[in-house]
Amino acid sequence: MLITDALLQGILMGLLFALVSLGLTVIFGVMDIVNFAHGEFLMIGMYSVYWTNFFFHVDPLIALPVSAVVGVLLGLASYYWFIKYLLRGPAIAQLFGTFGLMLFLQYFAMFLFSADYRMINKGILVGKSLSVGPFIFDWTKLAAGILSLMAFAIVYYLLHRTKTGKALRATALNKEAASYMGIRTDRMNAIAWAIGGGTVGVAGGLLVNFYYAYPMVGILFVMIAFACVALGGFGSIKGVFFAGLLVGVLEMIFPVFGQLIGSDFLGPHFKFTVVYLAYFIIVVVRPQGLFGWKN
Amino acid sequence: MEKLKDALDFSDFSKAERIGLIIFSVFLLVFPWLGTGSFAKTVMIQFLLFSLFGMGWNTIGGYGGQVELGKAQYVGIGAYTVALMMVWWKIPFWISMPAGILIAIGYSFAIGYPLFRLKGHYFAIATICTSLVLKDIFDNWSLVGAAKGVELPIHEHPDFVYMQFKSDTYYYFFIMALFYIGLFYMNWFRKSKLGYQLRMIKDDEDAAESLGIDIRWCKIKAYSIASAFVAVGGGFMAVYNLYIDPASTMELSLSIKIALMAMLGGAASLWGPIIGAAFLVPLDRFLGSWLGGQKGLTGIDFMIYAALIMIVSAYQPRGIWGIIEQFRKRGR
8 A cells, every 4th residue: 555655656756757867868879978967957947937937927837838948948058058069078078067067057046046945836736636546646746747758758759750850869879870871960969958958847847846946956866867867778768768767666665665664774865875776786787777778 | 115216206207397396395395384374274285185185086087097976985984984983982093094094995895896897977977876875874874973973072182193283284284294195106106007007998998908907906906096095085084174974075076076176187197186176176265255255146156166167178178287288299
């Protein structure tokens, strides 16, 4: 009973985690860059919905396209103004570069919005819950899960059915061969960043319905996203979906086990520790991840 | 004896570099008598401490070319060993610091063994993960003070055995001594067999393997040397601050700072970490005290800091030393 509940809640969170990680894995697949600033894109997505709600009294769900547009613009701006120049350097410079971007966005948000915790407290779904038999779901989380699934499905469709999507995947498989076929790597990179920013922006817009927005919120989610991406295999889109679900269920079910055994050491403080450990173990035992194709 | 001669031998550097080192050493020696305030002294101590951290990182990150972002966990191990041994059993610093080093080395072998199966991004993120796991454990473990941290007992009289002094000058000379031991060690290290092996691994792993170098073992050895360096610094932090908590010793940002200073100065060069620390530590402190305190400008100090990281990594990934070498080549 307790476990089934945790399982269902975990799946809802997992769908959102999958959407958060989708952009990271697309960017990694196409250009082999780990984007540390990904969590900050999420944070800005959260803030964009929060402020639209605050100033224009638009319902957070209707304000969702705002966060998508902001995310896409942020992704494109980061790529054209910054990431492009990083590509000339070695891998370590790329890591530090995106890390610098992360710090910059964090403190920029702190400068603009202060370090206060902000949460949306009015909206159609905020504070309401749905009870199905013995289970109670928050509408906000339910909506977040379902809309994440929809967003994921749309991006999956675009990547697998449209010409641009196919070109993108071709670049991910083999950059050089794709460029011989007339696919412009530079444009594909930009598209990857746009997709990355857009999806994570939407995820932020969904998250702000039931989670505080504050400048440092990104680091927790970027670590979860790293774990999902590694679990699914770097660059694998199908993999990141199932990995997201797995991580969501893990972090929800773990405290429940602790509760059942009555152990303090398995308490909710450690729910993300489990995620990091899972990352470490899986990556060591199976470096290509669960569904990996890029080694 | 041979090793000691190697460590003290700087003859393969250019004349300008050797003169620079002498001027720098003289400056370090006379610094406490220059009449600067206590703020400048704390900045100098921080600078020497972070140079030491950076030198350690340089073995695995610079010469070995592995993107290692989990050094903070060893700062934590060093600091906690010293602090807890002092609080629990009143063990002198001179015993607890070596104990901290040994624990750090043991721990680095234990996690280095699985860790070095990984490469590139996988490795980088895995190092972050191990560091965060350790921080989470210390944050919630009531035996070691949990998130509240550990306060060291304060002695009334200055005490050499427990390394407690009233004046920062003593701490300054102590960290300076550690800094020179580190510098001489690194000077030996870069000419040692392991140093050459690591550079070979960095250039081309397959070629190194075909020459019979045990890649994984080399990396683990370099990693544990780096960990020992960082643990020494951690032990110093414990007696210097007299207070440690997981947030100040094991935070991800500390790991990044360590790696960043070495990279910004110039990785895989003896002077790199020192130059990086000389640049970033004062910048960090002055920006913090100058801009951070002003109302309505919170965060702008770190924005400048971050912008600098972005510019350096985009335009000169080889760091400040890279720029200097570029100019020297042009001058020739």
